[in-house]
Each structure stands twice: as C-alpha cells, then as structure tokens.
Amino acid sequence: MAGGKIRKEKPSRAAANHFQGGISFHKSKGQHILKNPLLVDTIVQKSGIKSTDVILEIGPGTGNLTKKLLEVGKMVIAVELDPRMVLELQRRFQGTPFSNRLKVIQGDVLKCDLPYFDICVANIPYQISSPLTFKLLAHRPAFRCAVIMFQREFAMRLVAQPGDNLYCRLSVNTQLLARVSHLLKVGKNNFRPPPKVDSSVVRIEPRKPLPPVSFKEWDGLIRLCFNRKNKTLGSIFRQKSVLSLLEKNYKTLQALQLSQKGLLENTEMALDVSVLGDTIEDDSSKEIDNGGDDDEMEVEDGDAAVEGSNFKDMILGVLKQGDFEEKRSSKLTQVDFLYLLSLFNKAGIHFS
The missing domain is CATH 1.10.8.480 (Helicase, Ruva Protein; domain 3)
Incomplete structure (x- = not known):
C-alpha cells in the first residue's frame, strides 16, 4: 500500500491534473491513497518521533506522509519500488529545505539492504506484511519502534493473546521478538480507491535483550x-x-x-x-x-x-x-x- 498519499493542502489546478492524469495508482500492487488528512497527523503523533531520529518510510508514494516526517525528524530514508513515485518524490522536494534530508532508495524493500534507522513509519502493501515484519525484526542494530499500517486481520493476529480466536504461530513468533500494540483502526473508506478490507495501525517495539533461545x-x-x-x-x-x-x-x-x-x-x-x-x-x-x-x-x-x-x-x-x-x-x-x-x-x- 503506498504510504501517506494525502492531499493535505489544496493543490493548484495544474497540480491536480498532473496528480490525477499523470500518475495512476495500481490497486493490484497495493497502491491506495489515504484521503483523510487527520490519519497522517495521528500516525505521526503516535509514532513519537524525535528531532534527532532517522526515519525509514516504506512506500512513500507521492510524499505527503514523507513531508510530515521530514518536518519532525532529522532525516527520512524512503524505499519505493515504483520508479514513477521516485520521480515524483524527487520533483516534489527538489530545491526545498527538505532535499538534503531525504534519501530515496528505489527497489524492493524485501530484497535491499536497509541502512541504519531509529524508527519506521510505513503504509505498506498488504502482501508483504509477514516477510517485512520479520525482516525489520532481524535488522541490526535494532530500531526503537515501527508504526505500520496492516490489513486489520493481520494486525489482530499480531496482537492476539492466548485464548483469542486469532492467536496463532504469527502471534507467538512476533511477540517473542517484540512488544506489539494496536494503535487505531482505519476503515477502508479512508482510501482512494478503497481496499477490500479495513486496516489497523500497529506499534512494534523490538525486545532488548532478546530471549536466550535458538x-x-x-x-x-x-x-x-x-x-x-x-x-x-x-x-x-x-x-x-x-x-x-x-x-x-x-x-x-x-x-x-x-x-x-x-x-x-x-x-x-x-x-x-x-x-x-x-x-x-x-x-x-x-x-x-x-x-x-x-x-x-x-x-x-x-x-x-x-x-x-x-x-x-x-x-x-x-x-x-x-x-x-x-x-x-x-x-x-x-x-x-x-x-x-x-x-x-x-x-x-x-x-x-
């Protein structure tokens, strides 16, 4: 899911035409536009970002969430698979005070080596939820926390407790490595085009130290x-x-x-x-x-x-x-x- 694509400010007619006509979002690739500006503000607020933080963003899209992250953090490392979105990001921030604090990596986040980061904020394609979660938890040095938008059922499995219907291998394995908490539910009508299911934002904090187990x-x-x-x-x-x-x-x-x-x-x-x-x-x-x-x-x-x-x-x-x-x-x-x-x-x- 392309992250943070919110029309926070009213765009000019030319910008609107470019956005609508120049870039088409592929639902099959998990590209959906968040259209509720309050959600981005809430996600950024709940992330607890410090002014000294290096932030990893996955799937920045056209950069509306990216802009918010740049306003509160020290640096944003944005990993984007779609070359059209990479070009849009470069155009958007070129010549602005943010340009030297944004690093864009074009590639598949599951295949590329991730640099150091303090916190991850992401609105991801649902189909990479599981492998991405464990790739992040394997990253060293360990980050402070990740605030990620998941499909709601996946999110509920992450936080499920013994006795819950959704308690499963995913729950146990994730909670062995991290403290996981549910932050907020996001209805599908907050996206354009709307996905088939509701979403949830989850906070993941790696355990330090890790349990002494193979x-x-x-x-x-x-x-x-x-x-x-x-x-x-x-x-x-x-x-x-x-x-x-x-x-x-x-x-x-x-x-x-x-x-x-x-x-x-x-x-x-x-x-x-x-x-x-x-x-x-x-x-x-x-x-x-x-x-x-x-x-x-x-x-x-x-x-x-x-x-x-x-x-x-x-x-x-x-x-x-x-x-x-x-x-x-x-x-x-x-x-x-x-x-x-x-x-x-x-x-x-x-x-x-």
Whole structure:
C-alpha cells in the first residue's frame, strides 16, 4: 500500500491534473491513497518521533506522509519500488529545505539492504506484511519502534493473546521478538480507491535483550504446536509423523555429538528470524495475509501410536514433567512455550 498519499493542502489546478492524469495508482500492487488528512497527523503523533531520529518510510508514494516526517525528524530514508513515485518524490522536494534530508532508495524493500534507522513509519502493501515484519525484526542494530499500517486481520493476529480466536504461530513468533500494540483502526473508506478490507495501525517495539533461545528451534516447536492448536499437546506429540521427525533429529544430533549449549546459543549479531515468517504468506490477489493454521506444516491427522517406542515414552515423559500433556497451544503463553522448549532440550530433543 503506498504510504501517506494525502492531499493535505489544496493543490493548484495544474497540480491536480498532473496528480490525477499523470500518475495512476495500481490497486493490484497495493497502491491506495489515504484521503483523510487527520490519519497522517495521528500516525505521526503516535509514532513519537524525535528531532534527532532517522526515519525509514516504506512506500512513500507521492510524499505527503514523507513531508510530515521530514518536518519532525532529522532525516527520512524512503524505499519505493515504483520508479514513477521516485520521480515524483524527487520533483516534489527538489530545491526545498527538505532535499538534503531525504534519501530515496528505489527497489524492493524485501530484497535491499536497509541502512541504519531509529524508527519506521510505513503504509505498506498488504502482501508483504509477514516477510517485512520479520525482516525489520532481524535488522541490526535494532530500531526503537515501527508504526505500520496492516490489513486489520493481520494486525489482530499480531496482537492476539492466548485464548483469542486469532492467536496463532504469527502471534507467538512476533511477540517473542517484540512488544506489539494496536494503535487505531482505519476503515477502508479512508482510501482512494478503497481496499477490500479495513486496516489497523500497529506499534512494534523490538525486545532488548532478546530471549536466550535458538529461533530456528523455537519456530520448529511452534510449528508443531500450532498445526492443530486446539488439540492437546499429548495428542499432537503422539502422531507418528511428529515422533518420526523428532526421533530423526534426535539420532542425527546424537551422531554428530552436538552440545546442547551450542544449539541454544544465541547472539544478536547473528540473528536469523527469517524462518519465523517463511510460511505465513498471503494471497496478494485477495489482499489478505492468513498467518493462521491453514499455512502451517502438514502432519498426519491420526493419532497413530508408535508401540514399544522408548522415544515416544521420552516425549510423553517431557510433557508430563511440565504438566503439558492435556494443555492446548491456543491457551499457552510465551513463558509456557519457553519452558516447554527448555524441557525438551534438556532431554536431548531438538526441533531444528
């Protein structure tokens, strides 16, 4: 979604003709114009931008939000895929006091290397919601916060808590790495052309320090648990496919004699969280990012037992030790999952 395209000031007739006739916005690419000027003011206000901040803006469009950000921050780095919008930005700010405080990067934000920034303010295409969220959370050094407009359902998944209907793998993985809060709902009629769904603005603050956990292991566990989030963990971990997968990992690690300390070691310098969002994709043609259980790793539906398996007894013993056998993923907190992962690791069972 092209960010911050608001007609804040009444344009001249020539400017209006150029805007309407010279640039057509592609709905299929997530380009929508925010037409409510109060929304941009609210977003900028809630971002808590300081005069010393370097601001990353994604999808600046014609630059109305960009102008507001330049007025309150030190510098704006705008990443824009559409060359027409890049040209429009350059024309708009050329020869103004803002020109030396605006850096425009033409390219795909998911593919380009992002420079240092203090805060991110963005109104993004819905179809990049998940990969962009985790790319930002993997960025180093960590930024202070990001204030981003998402599709409302995706936003609600980000902030969902245990017991909520929308609580899913996306919720757990994001909240492991960041504090997420919902700022405001934005109706679809605030855009021209209106998208198919409502939107929400979310604030994301990276956790400092990060939890001392292997993120690939973490996601391996969360994938299994949320494959059937309303089943008991005892039922999930009795499935033949799950037991076979974990036993293969167990035997491989034993053969390689990898130490538990090495597997759990985590440093911010080498943070790789791309795995956390790699299966939470969306269908851009439908303007929706699922983020839920339908995209999770497939396992067998049946609770086929592996009779006489010492490994199965070991798995169930871990669940009983932590009193997890009758619990459901949809009700478990971050602390619960961290404790469960630690119990598995202590038993020599790993998920990556």
